[in-house]
Ligand SMILES: Nc1ncnc2c1ncn2[C@@H]1O[C@H](COP(=O)(O)OP(=O)(O)O)[C@@H](O)[C@H]1O
């Protein structure tokens with residue numbers, strides 16, 4: 001696995017795929033710069049070696065050249081974070097861009113225009129990738145968030161850099177964190193899966209049953225397991241067609257010696273709104289007209305004990321409808337437990353869309369070992385897939 005340390009970038013132009021697909025507000029201001037901050041170590045290391053950086057990224061899902069998706073909107077933010085001037089160009093390929101890239105001096109940074117202004121990017125077009133490859137001497141992939149896409153800049157371009165391609169430090173760190181949980185983690189290993197749907201997590205559950213000692217199934221997806229075992233779940237969300245699968249997962253877990261923890265009680269609401277009436281109910285005894293929207297106190301205590309007894313913890317998916325303040329308690333308490341276990345020496349990884357949002361919203365970011373910068377990429381990694389962006393560097 002080649003990393004930045006395998007190269008000296010002195011007088012070299014590094015063509016770096018970053019994931020600067022960051023959220024912008026209506027004034028085109030960056031509202032969460034995590035992905036830019038996370039790419040900084042790679043860029044700084046190359047500059048310190050005496051190299052120059054050509055940064056390429058996508059932003060959103062544009063249809064052709066659309067100004068609202070231009071990377072020029074984020075250039076000043078990138079400049080602030082890196083503390084180095086960032087040059088921009090109006091395109092990502094072509095003679096003009098090649099000339100600007102060729103004129104870069106050591107220590108300079110060029111940010112290319114949105115790669116997805118060309119449909120060839122997402123199509124994984126070889127000709128487009130070859131044009132990109134002309135811009136740099138060494139290809140560095142640091143875009144974990146887009147590593148599950150076999151696009152021109154994330155995957156195809158690597159074939160033009162035989163022996164001159166490597167992982168950036170962010171991508172290397174993401175790979176290492178997943179490995180710590182899935183392969184080398186100190187036991188007991190715990191995975192906590194929450195969120196809305198069983199169907200979106202099936203492959204993950206089946207993959208991690210071979211890797212973990214404990215599995216907490218929380219959030220909305222727990223109700224499919226409760227109903228499948230004969231519980232009354234009232235109006236709680238449930239995927240009836242996945243009930244046989246839920247029972248099969250419980251059977252598989254038993255055979256593999258994995259302890260499954262499902263909530264024993266719930267905060268039930270009489271309406272899906274923040275000011276609904278609520279009551280604490282046994283998870284198996286939710287009457288019609290009520291739905292489980294958060295983990296109950298007994299479940300929280302039980303989950304706390306499991307978390308505190310674990311040495312390696314993976315968390316994906318909230319334990320309740322955390323977007324509503326009234327139903328965020330279970331997710332916050334779980335975050336507190338994971339923070340405490342981490343302080344005591346456990347390794348904790350948080351990954352996947354909404355759990356990362358929850359961790360940031362409730363201030364746990366600095367209190368867990370690692371927060372992934374990838375949503376879909378992290379989920380696919382947990383499913384056991386080899387991401388094309390990673391495979392292309394290893395080839
Ligand atoms: N008991 C519940 N009932 C309904 N929705 C829930 C419940 N618990 C969690 N959710 C919802 O699950 C969503 C996150 O699910 P999902 O997308 O699967 O998670 P992630 O993005 O972390 O993988 C959140 O919007 C949250 O409100």
Ligand SMILES: O=C(OP(=O)(O)O)[C@H](O)COP(=O)(O)O
Pocket residue numbers: 019021060061145146149373374375376377
């Ligand atoms: O933000 C991203 O994905 P994510 O929302 O799954 O983390 C990546 O930049 C990939 O973007 P895409 O899903 O448009 O290919």
